[in-house]
Amino acid sequence: MNIIVFAENQDGAFKKSSFEAISYASQIASATGGQVTAVSIGQVATDKLTELGTYGADAILNYQDAIFNQFTGEAYSKALAHAAKNKGADLIIISNTYSGKMVAPRVAAKLNAGMVSGVISLPETSNGFKVKRMVFSGKSFAEVAINTSVKVLSITPNSFTIAENPKSPSIETMDAGLSASDVKTETIEVARATGKIPLTEAELVISGGRGMKGPENWHLIETLADTLGAATACSKPVSDIHWRPHSEHVGQTGITIKPNLYIAIGISGAIQHLAGVSSSKVIVAINKDPEAPFFKAADYGIIGDALELLPKIIDAAKAFKNA
Amino acid sequence: MKILVCISQVPDTTTKVTFTDNNTKFNTQGVQFIINPYDELALTRALEITEKQGGTVSAITVGLADTEPSIRKALAIGAHDAIRINAEPIDGFFVAEQIANYAKNEGFDLIFTGRESIDYNGGMVAGLLGEMLNIPSVNVITAIEIENGMAHLERDIDGGREKLTAQLPCVVSAQKELTEPRIPNMRGIMAARTKPLKVVEPTGSQANTQTTSFELPAPKGACKLIDAADAGKLIELLHHEAKVI
Ligand SMILES: Cc1cc2nc3c(=O)[nH]c(=O)nc-3n(C[C@H](O)[C@H](O)[C@H](O)COP(=O)(O)OP(=O)(O)OC[C@H]3O[C@@H](n4cnc5c(N)ncnc54)[C@H](O)[C@@H]3O)c2cc1C
Numbered sequence: 362m363n364i365i366v367f368a369e370n371q372d373g374a375f376k377k378s379s380f381e382a383i384s385y386a387s388q389i390a391s392a393t394g395g396q397v398t399a400v401s402i403g404q405v406a407t408d409k410l411t412e413l414g415t416y417g418a419d420a421i422l423n424y425q426d427a428i429f430n431q432f433t434g435e436a437y438s439k440a441l442a443h444a445a446k447n448k449g450a451d452l453i454i455i456s457n458t459y460s461g462k463m464v465a466p467r468v469a470a471k472l473n474a475g476m477v478s479g480v481i482s483l484p485e486t487s488n489g490f491k492v493k494r495m496v497f498s499g500k501s502f503a504e505v506a507i508n509t510s511v512k513v514l515s516i517t518p519n520s521f522t523i524a525e526n527p528k529s530p531s532i533e534t535m536d537a538g539l540s541a542s543d544v545k546t547e548t549i550e551v552a553r554a555t556g557k558i559p560l561t562e563a564e565l566v567i568s569g570g571r572g573m574k575g576p577e578n579w580h581l582i583e584t585l586a587d588t589l590g591a592a593t594a595c596s597k598p599v600s601d602i603h604w605r606p607h608s609e610h611v612g613q614t615g616i617t618i619k620p621n622l623y624i625a626i627g628i629s630g631a632i633q634h635l636a637g638v639s640s641s642k643v644i645v646a647i648n649k650d651p652e653a654p655f656f657k658a659a660d661y662g663i664i665g666d667a668l669e670l671l672p673k674i675i676d677a678a679k680a681f682k683n684a
Numbered sequence: 685m686k687i688l689v690c691i692s693q694v695p696d697t698t699t700k701v702t703f704t705d706n707n708t709k710f711n712t713q714g715v716q717f718i719i720n721p722y723d724e725l726a727l728t729r730a731l732e733i734t735e736k737q738g739g740t741v742s743a744i745t746v747g748l749a750d751t752e753p754s755i756r757k758a759l760a761i762g763a764h765d766a767i768r769i770n771a772e773p774i775d776g777f778f779v780a781e782q783i784a785n786y787a788k789n790e791g792f793d794l795i796f797t798g799r800e801s802i803d804y805n806g807g808m809v810a811g812l813l814g815e816m817l818n819i820p821s822v823n824v825i826t827a828i829e830i831e832n833g834m835a836h837l838e839r840d841i842d843g844g845r846e847k848l849t850a851q852l853p854c855v856v857s858a859q860k861e862l863t864e865p866r867i868p869n870m871r872g873i874m875a876a877r878t879k880p881l882k883v884v885e886p887t888g889s890q891a892n893t894q895t896t897s898f899e900l901p902a903p904k905g906a907c908k909l910i911d912a913a914d915a916g917k918l919i920e921l922l923h924h925e926a927k928v929i
Pocket residue numbers: 569570571572573595596597598599610611612613614615626627628629630631632633634637647648649650653665666667668697721
């Protein structure tokens with residue numbers, strides 16, 4: 362298959378999820394034959410662009426018109442559809458980040474392509490084209506067939522490993538033929554927490570619930586997270602009562618995450634909470650109640666008072682990191 | 685202001701998900717259906733906007749007759765009228781195409797969807813609608829104000845928050861924090877009985893995707909308990925045994 366991959370950058374550096382997407386595409390191309398073209402949109406230096414070759418991009422299309430200096434669903438989807446037509450692509454792969462979610466459906470509509478979002482498997486192509494995705498916020502999985510000749514997949518971050526498959530890609534500067542009137546949205550201000558790992562992309566997540574007793578105890582969660590290089594999350598009531606920002610709320614009505622490690626501290630393990638986190642590879646529950654439902658969903662558990670246990674775990678984590 | 689709010693009906697969040705027909709169909713036996721929580725937020729925010737600056741809010745759903753209680757509830761919460769497109773919502777593309785076909789001649793200034801449905805989690809309808817109607821679409825908004833024909837928005841981005849403006853008409857998808865959902869009161873429920881609910885037949889479009897089977901996650905093995913007195917051992921196990929740090 363001829364594959365187009367959206368190589369998303371943030372401030373000129375490609376995201377980890379972009380390398381996952383290229384590795385994913387490269388595996389499909391190896392199995393089915395065909396080319397992987399990475400599409401970079403916005404300002405990225407040439408030495409950064411060539412990084413895309415490391416993971417299997419055969420070619421790079423570079424859209425760096427000034428119109429792309431701000432991220433907009435309208436302009437970015439036009440560039441991707443332009444690239445897909447230019448290469449006669451039959452498969453477009455986009456990581457399901459917040460930006461990815463904004464562009465992928467617009468690309469699908471432009472190309473009249475069937476789209477599946479939140480994909481967690483390589484496609485099964487022996488009989489048609491099928492992929493697996495999470496449904497019911499992680500309570501189950503579905504296999505979905507795409508019937509159209511051109512297909513769009515948005516893949517779940519952290520679901521595929523980054524694998525090297527070095528190529529020396531050509532880099533072509535592209536013009537999608539956009540004018541200012543094509544864009545009807547305008548970015549006013551972007552605020553990102555600096556030095557923090559975004560929850561949606563984190564491999565390790567430390568999460569607190571009402572059992573943490575109050576926001577004044579969150580320094581324990583943050584210290585453990587900083588020590589291990591993890592992101593922080595919380596249960597719904599914790600964000601509802603403003604102990605933590607809403608953006609940290611995971612679960613069926615919050616963010617669905619799939620990290621390698623999820624440590625749940627003082628969280629009961631309600632069905633709505635588990636829905637958003639149960640696909641994590643390894644789950645640790647820390648709870649003073651031996652009957653807490655979280656222990657049924659966990660790989661490791663500690664029964665005890667979180668406020669007493671956390672300092673010990675932090676000490677061990679620091680010792681481990683310094684070793 | 686003429687606002688359209690897309691309403692999907694989903695299983696209650698406490699639902700224990702199971703399947704029938706050889707794992708090809710969701711088992712609706714004993715399942716309570718609700719308005720998708722994000723759609724409820726969208727509806728409430730739409731009402732707040734029209735209460736402040738005038739206008740109407742229409743609720744639309746693509747669904748068979750069994751979705752009528754949810755669309756009636758939208759009317760009870762305060763929508764002025766409702767449209768039900770009488771079809772099984774096969775996939776996001778089909779749903780968006782039906783809504784776009786209805787909306788294209790109605791002159792809506794603003795269209796709301798939810799961030800995603802909590803059953804299918806597609807998160808696709810807002811973007812598809814925007815493209816089909818050739819207007820901007822902005823996802824996961826946490827704030828919206830309308831001023832002089834312009835939507836002032838805040839939205840979640842990876843690792844942060846963004847402020848932006850969008851020209852009307854546009855499509856936005858509601859994220860938590862947008863507002864607090866409203867609960868219908870007795871007066872609203874009574875009024876809903878006489879509000880217009882139009883049933884429209886679908887226009888021929890085909891689904892591009894098809895869910896062929898479902899699968900439940902493999903059950904977890906037993907949880908390995910670590911003695912509280914030796915809590916630091918967790919780190920060692922995560923490194924040597926689980927190999928995740
Ligand atoms: C429509 C709907 C949607 C929802 N969506 C979500 C969702 O997306 N995400 C979500 O998280 N929830 C969601 N919920 C809420 C969910 O049902 C639970 O109420 C919530 O997850 C409980 O949060 P919690 O575990 O932090 O608090 P609690 O239920 O209060 O549990 C606190 C836990 O901490 C333990 N504990 C107390 N003190 C200590 C201590 N000192 N040390 C260690 N442990 C201690 C207790 O034993 C208990 O297990 C939803 C609910 C509804 C109705």
